[in-house]
Amino acid sequence: MRQSVLTRLILFGIVTVVALVYLVPNFIGSLPSWWSSFLPAEKIHLGLDLQGGSHLVLEVKVDKAVEHHVERLRGDLTNNFREKAIPGVSVERVEGTQLSVKVPAVDQERVRGVIKGDFGNLTEAKTPQTSGGNTEFFLILSREELRNLRDTIVDQSLETIRNRIDQFGVSEPIIQRQGQQNILVQLPGIQDPQRAKDIIGKTALLEFKLVDDNANVEEAAKSGAPPGRQVLYGQVGKAGTGVNVEKVPYVLESRTLMTGEYIQDARVRPGEQLQGPSVELILNNQGARLFEQITAANVKRRLAIILDNSVYSAPVIQERIGGGRASITGSFDIKEARDLSIVLRAGALPAPVEIAEERTVGPSLGQDSINQGVLSFIVGGALVVIFMIAYYKGAGLVAVVALLFNVLYMIALLAGFQAVLTLPGIAGVVLTIGMAVDANVLIHERIREEIRAGRAVRSAVEAGYKNALPAILDSNITTFLSGVILFQFGTGPVKGFAVTLCIGILTTVITAVYLTRIYYDYRIGARRLERISI
């Protein structure tokens, strides 16, 4: 009925060899090439809390981008009505993402036809209202369109962020969507988290607008810009140093002549003499043509270069500029210029992002945590070993050997599954040592009972294993269930704990029950189990 002792020994032998194979990469610095060509070469992944790094959850402000999209649709609608020569139509954006279209009641059907025909992605939010000879339509994006749009915005943001991080140079970053509108970014081992955040978080919307030189700047800054104009600020003095920073207002024409979407490349040019460094933009063909047109039409006027609503510079256009090159100067140092070129190359984010969660651990704290974790693992383990041998003597020693294999398998499984080891994860390993011997305690207490009840040692051992098994399974299943719930609930480090807890339970049942059993079966088979040290 039972497999022979030998078969099981061989089986455990194979498992142990496989486990050791998975462990080797963690202890040997450089593996020979023949090893990594067909054997696992991955080390156990350390969580950010152990190796240091930043964990960021970014919230994409999708609603802002949807509003912009609707605003563009408003323009399209207005133009469309103009082309179709429908007079007296006014289109306005209300309540964020709703469009209100007011038309003379006589043109009602024509307007509806245009909307149905050319703007299939818009649906009527409610029935049109007619009053005073005018009909008002209320349009919103259709549900499907809105869902697609939001999805696209988040995906585009993710791609842009990925580009920026790639150029920033972080090894093995994790960038993925999380839920409806969040993006998870993990940057292991970065030295300057603040700079990374600045690069990731910048919307980097580059705009070119004309400066209105006739406007009264002071008055506009005080009491608001006249219609069709807007006031934006630029900085004089070096930003970030806190010295000599002064805000300078500009009155600009609201219309955006060009945006950064035509940028093909952006390079840092070192500064000459008194000037700081600049960032040179190389536009693609379409952009170059557009830029040439713009500059040709506005010679002697000032063209403001605006990044994220802040005016960097507003040089006078001396002549038509061909060749598709423009440059941004401003008060920044070489590092800031490099970061600026990164975000311009990677493109603008379609929507602003906000940091919803940040967890940054410095490398020294990570190392401390590893040391403390390993120390408590060793001390905790030693205490359990001493206790088990003192209390159960021979049988305790058997349990302790099983415990060693338990830890071996556990770490091998962590490596094999590519699980991430975190500080709570280490705590999970330590805790598993303490809880694993529960199975042995259950078995040993049973065996003692059976011996006390007058059974022969051999049958006492067999009965002990048999009777203890249900309780062992029960207690491990319940802990496992908690582990699964914890895995569902937890984030980052806590997930690491859930993983080690669950893996530890699997290896515990295997080693504490089945591995120790091989030993006793061997002695039973060899007829050498007349006495037992327990």
Added chain:
Amino acid sequence: MELIRSGTKIPFTTYRKHAVILSTLVNLIVLAFLLIKGPSLGVDFAGGTMVQLKFQQQTAISDIRQALESVQLGSSVIQDFGQAGSNEFLVRVEKVGIEIGALGDQIKKALSDKFGGEKFEIRRVEFVGPKIGEDLRWRGTISVIASTIMMGVYIWIRFASAFGARFGLHFGLGAVIALVHDVLITVGALMLANYEFDLTVVAALLTIVGFSVNDTVVICDRIRENLRKIKRETLESIINTSINETLSRTLLTTGTALLVLVALYVLGGAVIRPFAFSLLVGFISGVYSTIFIASPVILLWGDRLRR
């Protein structure tokens, strides 16, 4: 070696009235404190920013506070962290809504101005926005409740086949009441010791739920076995026998778990300490609740068990 002599017969069930009254009282006090004062929530659940600083030299909290005054953090709490003499501090700021992560930079700058850039190190920054904090709070609470109920259901189903669905339910209820007790005791101890509630504490509570129910399962298993074996005695006496027979296992198992937890608590560092503390309290409470709470609950309804 034997911790509990075989044949030990401690009449646990006779103390059940005292135990139930005492435990109910303690639990009600904890509940009252939870509702009136509320637990002090860590950044994970309350939202806000927490910065862990390590200075090279001995530094007074008042000096740090003074340095940080220039950045106007609003309500901030500065406290010692880690071992004495490690010169580590936690700065906790409630204020949110500053530009992307600029707070860490501001703190760094203010401290550099006062102490010099090389004299300290920012070892950890945790920022949780209000939305995520609320989400985590909700999920944390739900997960503890869900796992507690799940344990009850597991035991119900597990013992339903042996005693019929109704008595399985009694066992399940007994387990759930014991677990609620353990969780409340742990929560109370955390509040008493002034620990903040964060994700690792919730992880600890879930582990307590999963671990503490083990003792209940083992004792219930023994009760089932003894009900078959011993026909002539009362249920109370059988429950008592079962508790006594499994007593040494209960103590040993929790004992070994406590050994490693003490190691974690003492040596595992300040980050993991609240976690180890919770488990220490929860596991000890688990032994007590299994013996004095779960069993009486079964006894309460269980007199018909034999018929």
